[in-house]
Amino acid sequence: MTKSTNKVSVPGFLANGVSAGIKSGDRKDLGLIFSTIPAKVAALFTKNTFKAAPVLIDAERIKRGIAQAVLTNSGCANAATGKEGMADALTVSAAAAKQLKIPEEHLLICSTGVIGKRLPVRKIEAGLGKLVRGLNEFGIEDAEAAMMTTDKFPKIAIRKGIVGAKDITICGIAKGAGMIEPNMATLLTYVMTDALIDAKALNTVFHQVIDSTFNAISVDGCMSTNDTAIILANGLAGNNPLERAQARLQRFREMLTDVLAELAQAVVRDGEGATKFITVVVEGAKSKSDARRVAYSVANSNLVKTAFFGEDPNWGRILSAIGASGILLEKEKVSLSIGNMTVFAQDAPVNLAPARLKEIFQGGNIEVRISLGGGDKSYSVYTSDLSYDYVKINADYTT
Amino acid sequence: MTKSTNKVSVPGFLANGVSAGIKSGDRKDLGLIFSTIPAKVAALFTKNTFKAAPVLIDAERIKRGIAQAVLTNSGCANAATGKEGMADALTVSAAAAKQLKIPEEHLLICSTGVIGKRLPVRKIEAGLGKLVRGLNEFGIEDAEAAMMTTDKFPKIAIRKGIVGAKDITICGIAKGAGMIEPNMATLLTYVMTDALIDAKALNTVFHQVIDSTFNAISVDGCMSTNDTAIILANGLAGNNPLERAQARLQRFREMLTDVLAELAQAVVRDGEGATKFITVVVEGAKSKSDARRVAYSVANSNLVKTAFFGEDPNWGRILSAIGASGILLEKEKVSLSIGNMTVFAQDAPVNLAPARLKEIFQGGNIEVRISLGGGDKSYSVYTSDLSYDYVKINADYTT
Numbered sequence: 144m145t146k147s148t149n150k151v152s153v154p155g156f157l158a159n160g161v162s163a164g165i166k167s168g169d170r171k172d173l174g175l176i177f178s179t180i181p182a183k184v185a186a187l188f189t190k191n192t193f194k195a196a197p198v199l200i201d202a203e204r205i206k207r208g209i210a211q212a213v214l215t216n217s218g219c220a221n222a223a224t225g226k227e228g229m230a231d232a233l234t235v236s237a238a239a240a241k242q243l244k245i246p247e248e249h250l251l252i253c254s255t256g257v258i259g260k261r262l263p264v265r266k267i268e269a270g271l272g273k274l275v276r277g278l279n280e281f282g283i284e285d286a287e288a289a290m291m292t293t294d295k296f297p298k299i300a301i302r303k304g305i306v307g308a309k310d311i312t313i314c315g316i317a318k319g320a321g322m323i324e325p326n327m328a329t330l331l332t333y334v335m336t337d338a339l340i341d342a343k344a345l346n347t348v349f350h351q352v353i354d355s356t357f358n359a360i361s362v363d364g365c366m367s368t369n370d371t372a373i374i375l376a377n378g379l380a381g382n383n384p385l386e387r388a389q390a391r392l393q394r395f396r397e398m399l400t401d402v403l404a405e406l407a408q409a410v411v412r413d414g415e416g417a418t419k420f421i422t423v424v425v426e427g428a429k430s431k432s433d434a435r436r437v438a439y440s441v442a443n444s445n446l447v448k449t450a451f452f453g454e455d456p457n458w459g460r461i462l463s464a465i466g467a468s469g470i471l472l473e474k475e476k477v478s479l480s481i482g483n484m485t486v487f488a489q490d491a492p493v494n495l496a497p498a499r500l501k502e503i504f505q506g507g508n509i510e511v512r513i514s515l516g517g518g519d520k521s522y523s524v525y526t527s528d529l530s531y532d533y534v535k536i537n538a539d540y541t542t
Numbered sequence: 543m544t545k546s547t548n549k550v551s552v553p554g555f556l557a558n559g560v561s562a563g564i565k566s567g568d569r570k571d572l573g574l575i576f577s578t579i580p581a582k583v584a585a586l587f588t589k590n591t592f593k594a595a596p597v598l599i600d601a602e603r604i605k606r607g608i609a610q611a612v613l614t615n616s617g618c619a620n621a622a623t624g625k626e627g628m629a630d631a632l633t634v635s636a637a638a639a640k641q642l643k644i645p646e647e648h649l650l651i652c653s654t655g656v657i658g659k660r661l662p663v664r665k666i667e668a669g670l671g672k673l674v675r676g677l678n679e680f681g682i683e684d685a686e687a688a689m690m691t692t693d694k695f696p697k698i699a700i701r702k703g704i705v706g707a708k709d710i711t712i713c714g715i716a717k718g719a720g721m722i723e724p725n726m727a728t729l730l731t732y733v734m735t736d737a738l739i740d741a742k743a744l745n746t747v748f749h750q751v752i753d754s755t756f757n758a759i760s761v762d763g764c765m766s767t768n769d770t771a772i773i774l775a776n777g778l779a780g781n782n783p784l785e786r787a788q789a790r791l792q793r794f795r796e797m798l799t800d801v802l803a804e805l806a807q808a809v810v811r812d813g814e815g816a817t818k819f820i821t822v823v824v825e826g827a828k829s830k831s832d833a834r835r836v837a838y839s840v841a842n843s844n845l846v847k848t849a850f851f852g853e854d855p856n857w858g859r860i861l862s863a864i865g866a867s868g869i870l871l872e873k874e875k876v877s878l879s880i881g882n883m884t885v886f887a888q889d890a891p892v893n894l895a896p897a898r899l900k901e902i903f904q905g906g907n908i909e910v911r912i913s914l915g916g917g918d919k920s921y922s923v924y925t926s927d928l929s930y931d932y933v934k935i936n937a938d939y940t941t
Contacts (some may be wrong), residue, residue, distance in 0.1 A: 192865035192873050223861050225890025258858020259891050314710020341703070361640050368862050445928075449936035462622050466591035473590050490659050491624025529844075531930050537848035 149298055151283045153314045154337040155179045155379035158282035159198040160289030163270030165218035165263050169426075173270045174289030175239075176316075177212045177278055178331055180251055182377040187247055187353050195222035196232040198369060204248050205373075205437040208342040211249040213333055213373055214239045215290045217318070221254040221262040222368035231262040238268045253371050255292055255318060283316060283335075290318040290331055295413050300405035302398045307382030307391045311338040313398050317406040319413045319417040330370045332406055338339075338395060339378035345389065348396050349374045354393065356403040360411055360525050366407035374399075411525040418533030419451050420508045426521040427514045433470045434522035437513060440468035441524075448529035451509065456500040457484045465513060472477035476516025482509065496530040550682045552696055552713045554578045554778040557681035559688030562669030564617035564655075564662050572639075572669045573688030575715075575732055576611040576677055576919045580648060581776040582608035584745040586752055588769035594621035595631040595661075596651040597768060604772075607741040610648040612732055612772055613638045614689045616717070618670035620653040620661040621767035630661040637667045641674040652730055652770050654691055654717060681781050682715060682734075689717040691731055694812050699804035701797045706781030706790045710737040712797050716805040718812045728767045731756065731805055737794060738777035739784040746786065748773045748794050755802035759810055759924050766814040773798075810924040815931030818850045819907045825920040826913045835922035836912060847928030850908065855899040864912060875915025881908065882919045 160174040161542040186205045188198050192474050204210065214235070232252060240247040254262065275287075287297045298317040303310060317332040334349075353372050385392045412420050423442045428434035441447055444464040466472065473496055478488035482503035485493045503509060559573040585604045587597050603609065613634070622628050631651060631911055639646040653661065676684075686696045697716040716731040733748075752771055784791045790829060811819050822841045827833035840846055843863040849856040867873065877887035881902035884892045902908060 185881045190866075191862060191870075192768055192876075194865075220858070223858050223886060224892060225888075227890070238806065257856070257864060259886070260858075261755060313818060368858075368865065445932075445934055449933050453936070459619070459622050459655065459659075459767075462592055466593075466767065467589075469589075472591045477591075478656055487622060488657070489624075492622060492627070529933060531933050532850065533844075534848050534928060534930050534933060535850070 150281055150467050151301055152280045153283070153312045153335040155377045156283070156335045157275040157278040157280055158286040159274055159279065160285030160287070161270055161274045162279065163216070163266045165216055165266055169284065170288065171289040172216055172218045173267060173274055174215045174286035175212060175274050175278065176286050176335060176375070177243065177282070178335070178375055178377040180363060180377055180379070181211045181252065182259060182375040183208060183340060183342045183345050184251070184373065185349040186251070186373040187350065189367055191368050193223055193368050195220055195254055195369045196224060196228040196525065197221060197254050198371060199229070200232055200236065201251045201253070201371065209250060210251050210375060211245045211250060212239070212243055213251045213253065213375070213510070215253045215255070215286070215331065216262070217255050217290050217292050218499045219254060219256040219260050219262050220258045220369050222258040224259065224261055227261060230263050233260065235267050239271055242271050244334050251373060253369065255290060255331055255369055258368055265483060273298060283314065287316040292318065294319045298406050298409040300412070301350035302401050302504055303395070304398050306398070307308050307385060309380045309382035311380040311382055311395070312336060313338070315402040315406050317410055319410040325498040327390060330367070330410065332403070334374045334399070334402065336374065336376045337380040338376050338377065338385060339380060339382050339397065340376050340388065344385055344387045344392055345374065345376055348392065348399060350374065352396060352399045352403050356400065358407055360407050391433065408525060410529050411461040416530035416535070417527030418507075419528040421451060421526045421528065422510045423524045424521065425515065425523070425524060426510045426512070427476075427516045427518060428520040428522070429518035429522045431522055432498055434520050436470050437468045437515065438522050438524040440464045441511060442526035443515070447531055448526070452528035452530045454501070454504040456497065456498070456504045461511060462487055471498050472515060473517055478514045478516070480512040482506070543712070545866060550700055550713060551679045551681055552682070552711045552734040555682070555734045556679055556777045557685040558673055558678065559677040559681065559684030559686070559776070560669055560673045560676065562615070564615055564665055569722065570684060570688040571616045572666060572673055573597065573614045573685035574611060574673050574677065574736060575685050575774070576642065577683070577734070577774055579776055579778070580608050580610045581774040582607060582739060582741045582744050583774055584748040584770065585650070585770065585772040586749065588766055588843045590767050592622055592767050593652055594619050594646055594768045595623060595627040596620060596653050597770060598628070599631055599635065600652070600770065601651045603650060606647060608648060609650050609774060610644050611638070611642055612650045612652065614652040614685070614730065615661070616654050618653055618655040618659050618687050619657045619768050620659050621657045623658065623660055624812040630663050631694050633663050633812040634666050636671055641670050650772060652768065654689060654730055654768055657767055661866035665737070682713065686715040691717065692714060692814055692893040697805050697812070699801045700799050703793070703797050705737060705793050705797070705856040706784060708779045710736070710780035710781055710794070711735060712801050714801040714805050716809055716844040718809040728755065729766070729809065731771045731802070733773040733798070733801065735775045735776065736779040736821045737775050738779060739794065740786065741939045743784055743786045743791055744773065744775055747791065747798060748786050751798045751802050753766060755799065755806040758922060759806050771924050807924060810926050813926035814936060815929035816926030817929055817936070818927040820850060820925045820927065821909045821913045822925060823909065823920065824914065824922070825911070826915045827919040827921070830919045830921055833912070835869050836864055836867045836914065837921050837923040839863045840910060840912070841923045841925035844928055849904050850903065851927035851929045853900070853903040855896065855903045857864070857899070857907060858911060861886055871914060872916055877915070881905070895933040
């Protein structure tokens with residue numbers, strides 16, 4: 144679905160990714176996306192108390208609403224590094240802005256990797272020349288490669304369409320969270336578009352779309368130190384300007400949603416050690432927050448996740464997670480379906496066909512549908528299973 | 543610490559455990575503890591919406607404050623089994639009370655095992671005769687064995703002491719939760735004592751002590767369908783009666799705390815696949831609930847748990863979990879120590895000795911101490927690591 148496509152490009156954007164020796168071997172670890180002209184910018188950042196230095200810097204810079212480049216290093220998160228970490232980030236930022244010949248405040252920087260280690264500033268500075276010289280219109284895949292950590296495949300999504308009487312392009316790239324909870328790893332996603340859009344509208348739409356896509360695979364207030372989502376809009380499409388409350392803004396929102404939903408699902412499919420893609424749908428809730436609590440109580444249960452990995456049709460664990468969500472439930476009204484098979488309703492198990500249920504658990508895409516029968520609010524969460532490989536990958540990440 | 547001791551007994555209590563063929567092989571799966579005279583009783587039950595049939599029955603029966611026996615089966619939780627499950631539980635209860643020649647309302651019943659499967663009533667009825675005939679004063683270990691599921695070792699703790707001018711005995715047995723969150727599995731614990739104690743005082747003290755022991759390894763509102771803690775006090779010690787607000791009640795509380803703390807720690811040490819025993823201490827919090835939120839944000843982080851399993855000194859994951867707890871933190875005041883080594887303070891890493899830190903992570907008992915510097919409230923949680931075996935054990939539990 145988001146396998147890397149040849150010739151991915153967005154008008155007015157250049158990109159590149161190189162190896163600066165931050166990660167072992169000659170893996171790419173320094174990436175750059177660059178708009179040939181200053182672009183409108185909007186961004187969301189982690190709510191973690193211990194925000195990484197680059198997050199603190201970017202959060203200030205995006206307030207101007209203008210940015211032109213995003214520099215990313217993998218292999219080191221530059222988080223929990225104190226004043227030195229902040230100084231390191233600013234040193235790298237200054238050097239990159241100089242190379243790019245843009246105002247430093249128009250450069251955004253992101254880091255991902257191990258927390259608590261100093262940023263290898265010299266290596267990054269040494270890599271900047273090659274990185275900037277190599278900027279090219281088809282460099283997006285290299286930029287994506289440079290921000291991957293445990294990702295098994297690159298995540299790039301692109302949509303083209305007519306908005307405001309002109310062809311516009313929206314392209315997003317993402318670096319996966321380890322699992323679907325961003326506190327499991329860092330999530331970085333950047334969106335490039337040539338659409339001409341009002342700054343306020345861009346900010347509003349980006350927040351709305353992130354909330355319905357990436358935040359549906361995350362737990363609020365439970366993010367990593369570095370999570371960052373950025374959108375740059377350089378306006379080169381020359382379309383009729385997109386402003387709030389317009390039909391054409393709605394069309395832009397739909398295209399952006401397609402891009403980010405594709406990336407968000409790719410992040411789950413590439414979850415560390417994931418062998419299943421599980422959709423948890425909660426409906427009939429009194430409030431969205433109730434639906435959300437139930438969805439996460441199920442999606443985050445290690446017992447549920449291991450049952451899916453083991454293809455063990457132990458649906459009772461899902462029911463227990465529903466009942467443990469802490470919200471007020473009328474249990475006689477709750478029903479649970481897995482695949483298209485109802486396993487529990489009216490406070491009793493439904494006549495089960497174990498063989499059929501086993502087949503459902505053996506599938507790669509599994510939908511868990513929970514109806515609370517108490518209202519009309521719903522919420523969906525994408526999650527993955529919990530496998531040996533998840534433990535293996537995370538048992539020796541720094542070493 | 544809780545390895546089974548020979549000749550465990552409590553005056554006036556008989557017990558036994560047999561195989562009724564509920565579990566495969568000839569493993570014990572039906573256990574009974576019995577007081578020769580009606581005893582004062584207090585109990586706590588899961589808060590799960592989908593309480594198992596036996597939990598619903600017991601919650602009614604203990605309101606009388608009197609009970610004489612607790613019957614437990616493993617291999618089937620009789621949860622999410624609807625009206626049939628309730629009828630099954632009542633059938634078993636009636637048969638057992640008849641065998642024991644006690645009023646049915648003086649019998650408590652507990653089940654643990656797979657959720658959503660009918661209770662094998664015939665097998666249990668067939669096993670009751672042998673179970674009751676075999677009741678004996680040294681049968682506590684057999685009763686304990688009969689309630690084990692994935693437990694690797696039995697959990698029995700006993701204390702004797704002089705209270706109210708007489709020797710009293712307090713003995714507790716527990717069936718482990720899979721991991722430290724009771725939503726990971728069922729937790730059952732029964733306490734037998736010959737102390738003479740007022741019903742109100744017993745209820746108050748038992749709730750207080752469970753809160754400081756078993757609830758320090760659990761997440762409120764996040765329990766299994768069957769979690770149950772019961773205490774029976776038959777008064778045969780003939781001590782001066784224990785009533786509220788007495789010095790001798792305090793002594794009883796201390797002994798009970800010793801017994802339940804030992805069992806609670808044993809449950810963590812025996813957590814499915816556990817290779818480490820981790821104590822998370824949060825101090826300097828504005829409120830106990832803040833301290834608790836931080837402690838669980840760390841203790842329940844899969845990334846933290848896998849790092850401990852991998853002996854990977856990735857302390858940044860702990861810091862990230864602290865920052866993700868969602869409570870208001872003054873990050874400059876937060877400090878993090880692992881073992882006796884401070885790794886983070888004043889918003890910066892402390893000069894690290896990686897070799898020493900690695901040694902700490904290689905230990906079997908690890909203390910994580912988090913100081914928030916914002917108040918004088920504290921909270922401690924016991925947890926275990928997340929290993930391959932946890933996944934293995936839980937990937938095919940029902941099958």
